[in-house]
Amino acid sequence: MALKLLTRRTSLALAALVSVSAFAPGLALAQAKLKVAGIYTVPFEQQWAGRLHTALKAAEARGEIEYKASENVSNADYERVMREYANGGSTLIVGEAFAVESAARKVAKDFPKVSFLMGSSGKPVAPNFSVFDNYIQEPAYLSGLIAGGMTKTHKIGLVGGFPIPEVNRLMNAFMAGAKESNPKVEFSVSFINSWFDPPKAKEAAFAMIDKGADVLYAERFGVSDAAMEKGKLAIGNVINTQAQYPDTVVASALWHFEPSADRAIKLAKEGKFTAEDYGPYSMMKHKGSSLAPLGTFEKKVPAEIITKVKAREKDIFDGKFTVKVDDSQPKSTAK
Numbered sequence: 337m338a339l340k341l342l343t344r345r346t347s348l349a350l351a352a353l354v355s356v357s358a359f360a361p362g363l364a365l366a367q368a369k370l371k372v373a374g375i376y377t378v379p380f381e382q383q384w385a386g387r388l389h390t391a392l393k394a395a396e397a398r399g400e401i402e403y404k405a406s407e408n409v410s411n412a413d414y415e416r417v418m419r420e421y422a423n424g425g426s427t428l429i430v431g432e433a434f435a436v437e438s439a440a441r442k443v444a445k446d447f448p449k450v451s452f453l454m455g456s457s458g459k460p461v462a463p464n465f466s467v468f469d470n471y472i473q474e475p476a477y478l479s480g481l482i483a484g485g486m487t488k489t490h491k492i493g494l495v496g497g498f499p500i501p502e503v504n505r506l507m508n509a510f511m512a513g514a515k516e517s518n519p520k521v522e523f524s525v526s527f528i529n530s531w532f533d534p535p536k537a538k539e540a541a542f543a544m545i546d547k548g549a550d551v552l553y554a555e556r557f558g559v560s561d562a563a564m565e566k567g568k569l570a571i572g573n574v575i576n577t578q579a580q581y582p583d584t585v586v587a588s589a590l591w592h593f594e595p596s597a598d599r600a601i602k603l604a605k606e607g608k609f610t611a612e613d614y615g616p617y618s619m620m621k622h623k624g625s626s627l628a629p630l631g632t633f634e635k636k637v638p639a640e641i642i643t644k645v646k647a648r649e650k651d652i653f654d655g656k657f658t659v660k661v662d663d664s665q666p667k668s669t670a671k
Contacts, residue, residue: 369401369402370402370427371402371426371427372392372401372427372428373404373405373424373429373430374392374405374429374430374431375409375414375417375429375430376388376406376408376409376431377408377410377411377432377531379407379408380407383557384432384455384470384574384591385432386574387470387592387593388430388593391592391593391596392430395601400605401428401601404421404426411435411436414435414436415436415443418439422450426450427604428452428600428609429452430452430453430454430600432456433454433456433458433467434457434500437457437458440452440456440465441458449464451609452466453596453597454466455467455469455502456468456469457469461611464611465611466600466612467613467614467615468596468615469618470618471618471619471625472589472590472618472619473505473506474509474619475588475589475620475626476505476506476510477509477513478627478645478648478649479510479513479572479588479627480510480513481513481517481648482587482630482637483551483587484516484521485638485641485644486586486641487514487521491521491544491547491549491551492522492549492552492553493523493525493545493547494523494552495537495540495541495544495555495556497527497529497556498527498529499527499665503555504663505663506589507553507666508663508666509662512659512660512662517644522670523666523668523670524544524547524670525668533556534558536558538559538562539562540559541554541558545563547670548670549568550568551569551571552569552571554570554571560572560585563581564581564584568584570584571585571586573588573589574589574590574591575588576588576590576628578633582631583632586636587630588627589627589628592624592626595617595623595624596617600614620649621652621653627649
């Protein structure tokens with residue numbers, strides 16, 4: 337009797353599920369958590385990958401997604417890891433394709449039902465390969481205004497990872513802002529050819545300080561350490577590290593990946609994810625970037641510079657001022 341009752345209940349439950357699926361096919365999908373994978377060639381602590389990881393962890397904390405991630409994946413292993421996640425049921429895969437463009441696009445082509453949102457210098461490819469980039473040149477420009485007003489020697493050093501568009505445009509915007517507030521400023525530019533090598537970045541910064549730079553643009557980790565040790569100032573990039581360097585980091589151009597991540601998650605859940613360029617969602621009008629609060633330097637930055645920054649910021653939001661996107665490799669101007 338008990339067995340018959342159990343069988344009857346099971347049959348009724350299955351019938352109800354079939355009924356719901358028939359009349360509301362999207363309901364079951366909407367209720368299930370989206371499986372998202374993150375694949376990073378650097379550690380989670382690295383600022384760029386950290387912003388992706390933080391945004392996806394936030395979505396996981398809200399209960400919107402089931403999130404798994406791999407860090408320190410070598411370029412040689414990247415394609416294999418992508419395929420493992422795709423075969424393992426991940427619906428949305430997020431990562432960077434800068435050094436593995438052909439491999440990443442090949443995987444996307446082989447898994448047309450999986451959504452891919454990849455950091456890339458290339459274009460999106462239908463139906464499922466979207467690209468994004470850290471278009472945070474606006475706050476980078478604003479931080480440059482501050483740097484130009486803070487240097488006493490009129491010499492600023494910039495240390496970057498690789499001279500690729502994603503880095504170049506931020507450096508060029510920063511330099512343009514510094515020039516606006518201080519036409520006398522000269523720049524020393526160096527690339528360490530690594531995304532995560534703090535000791536190497538630190539040494540490059542020391543060399544610039546030895547040549548007179550008293551403000552450093554910390555596009556990479558390690559630069560602020562050099563500035564702190566030598567009693568110089570630094571401008572941060574992507575994340576706010578002033579808490580770690582309260583007397584060193586004046587300001588930072590912040591990147592917020594949440595607008596891009598949330599859009600991709602929403603579209604993937606709705607089955608509406610298509611190939612598009614997410615770059616614009618990193619801009620200030622979409623809350624994808626911002627200038628960090630001055631915090632410990634609020635009363636140390638000249639009042640006229642703060643006024644200029646606020647005016648430029650307002651003009652950007654009002655559409656009256658556009659920061660030029662210059663992807664060319666920046667050059668040193670210091671003699």
